[in-house]
Amino acid sequence: MAAARLQELAETTQNLFLGMETCVLEIGCGHGHLLTAYAAAHPEKTCIGIDIIADRITRANRKKNRARLANVHFINTSAENFFALFPSQISVSELFIFFPDPWPKRRHHKNRLMQAEFLSKLSRWVTSSSRLYFRTDFTPYYDDTKAALSGHANWDVIPEGAEPWPFEHETVFQARAPSYQSLIARPKQPTTTPPTTRAQ
Ligand SMILES: C[S@@+](CC[C@H](N)C(=O)[O-])C[C@H]1O[C@@H](n2cnc3c(N)ncnc32)[C@H](O)[C@@H]1O
Numbered sequence: 001m002a003a004a005r006l007q008e009l010a011e012t013t014q015n016l017f018l019g020m021e022t023c024v025l026e027i028g029c030g031h032g033h034l035l036t037a038y039a040a041a042h043p044e045k046t047c048i049g050i051d052i053i054a055d056r057i058t059r060a061n062r063k064k065n066r067a068r069l070a071n072v073h074f075i076n077t078s079a080e081n082f083f084a085l086f087p088s089q090i091s092v093s094e095l096f097i098f099f100p101d102p103w104p105k106r107r108h109h110k111n112r113l114m115q116a117e118f119l120s121k122l123s124r125w126v127t128s129s130s131r132l133y134f135r136t137d138f139t140p141y142y143d144d145t146k147a148a149l150s151g152h153a154n155w156d157v158i159p160e161g162a163e164p165w166p167f168e169h170e171t172v173f174q175a176r177a178p179s180y181q182s183l184i185a186r187p188k189q190p191t192t193t194p195p196t197t198r199a200q
Contacts, residue, residue, distance in 0.1 A: 009077050010085055016048075016073055017087055023048050026096040027079045027113065030172050032060025032072075034098060037169040039064075039072035045093070047072040050082050079113060083121060092125045094166060095132045099173035099180070102138035114145040116152060123154040123187065131158075132185040133166065137177035149185045158184040 024042070026035045029049030039047040049072065051057055060074040075082070103111045114134065122132070132155070136142050149155045163184055174180060 022091045024094045025092045036063045049074045098135045102141045135182040137180040142181040
């Protein structure tokens with residue numbers, strides 16, 4: 001079953017990935033509100049949205065078709081399967097992760113997307129100018145994600161206000177949230193070591 005799903009995904013994405021150098025990726029795109037609006041505002045960018053719930057992807061595709069957008073692609077798959085097939089020569093310029101499932105109970109934290117292992121894996125598809133945009137209404141998840149990124153060898157959290165938020169368009173879960181927090185992270189910049197002056 002798992003192998004059949006991967007095979008189906010490979011067939012769906014084969015042509016899509018062909019010749020692609022960079023893309024904007026949204027994991028857990030839900031009904032596609034954000035990415036459809038983002039793609040319409042950025043016709044020069046190729047956008048990919050993925051979600052594990054088929055009905056959400058159907059609705060997202062309806063939005064895309066109504067807007068006659070050729071630069072956004074919605075795929076019904078998990079992040080795990082997507083990255084298993086995503087060629088490492090394609091870089092992700094912007095990664096949107098908005099209101100991922102918070103898994104509030106401690107024993108379920110292992111199901112959360114934003115964990116050190118996932119952040120390590122992501123590093124394969126980023127360049128120094130890539131940005132990760134994360135938003136949640138669940139403060140403990142925000143705190144844990146910030147800590148995971150700050151303590152990670154490959155990522156830095158950009159200080160609040162140092163860079164503008166790239167795009168505002170209310171998502172379904174954002175509309176339901178009384179409040180939320182956002183952060184921007186970037187791949188860790190190589191440190192330039194100043195030449196050492198050796199005492200004689
Ligand atoms: C709380 S909803 C948020 C949806 C949307 N981002 C929003 O803000 O309205 C989380 C979404 O992530 C999707 N999701 C959960 N785990 C996923 C995974 N491993 N890969 C891809 N999508 C996933 C769920 O199906 C769901 O649509």
